Amino acid sequence: MAITDILSAKDIESALSSCQADDSFNYKSFFSTVGLSSKTPDQIKKIFGILDQDKSGFIEEDELQLFLKNFSSSARVLTSAETKAFMAAGDTDGDGKIGVEEFQSLVKA
Numbered sequence: 001m002a003i004t005d006i007l008s009a010k011d012i013e014s015a016l017s018s019c020q021a022d023d024s025f026n027y028k029s030f031f032s033t034v035g036l037s038s039k040t041p042d043q044i045k046k047i048f049g050i051l052d053q054d055k056s057g058f059i060e061e062d063e064l065q066l067f068l069k070n071f072s073s074s075a076r077v078l079t080s081a082e083t084k085a086f087m088a089a090g091d092t093d094g095d096g097k098i099g100v101e102e103f104q105s106l107v108k109a
Contacts, residue, residue, distance in 0.1 A: 003050055003071060006043050011035045012071045025082045027089060031107050041104055048103045058097035061087055
């Protein structure tokens with residue numbers, strides 16, 4: 001499954017262009033612009049499956065750093081500060097990774 005099966009290419013392009021500069025990524029505005037926050041729990045779960053590159057059932061910090069590249073191979077890597085802030089927002093149980101339920105809560109926040 002491709003990410004564009006759920007999200008429109010136009011919305012992805014718009015969301016990525018809003019955070020091209022280092023330290024300009026904001027997960028809430030990104031999820032809103034890309035259209036993810038208006039998707040069903042099942043659709044969000046499918047996006048989580050794409051983001052979970054190693055299929056471990058969790059998004060770890062290294063996968064989170066490459067978050068934008070899942071939407072476009074030409075997108076930038078998140079900075080260390082952005083990655084840590086994103087992880088802190090999503091990792092509600094403090095285990096150092098984001099599970100599918102945590103991701104769904106983060107998207108709907």
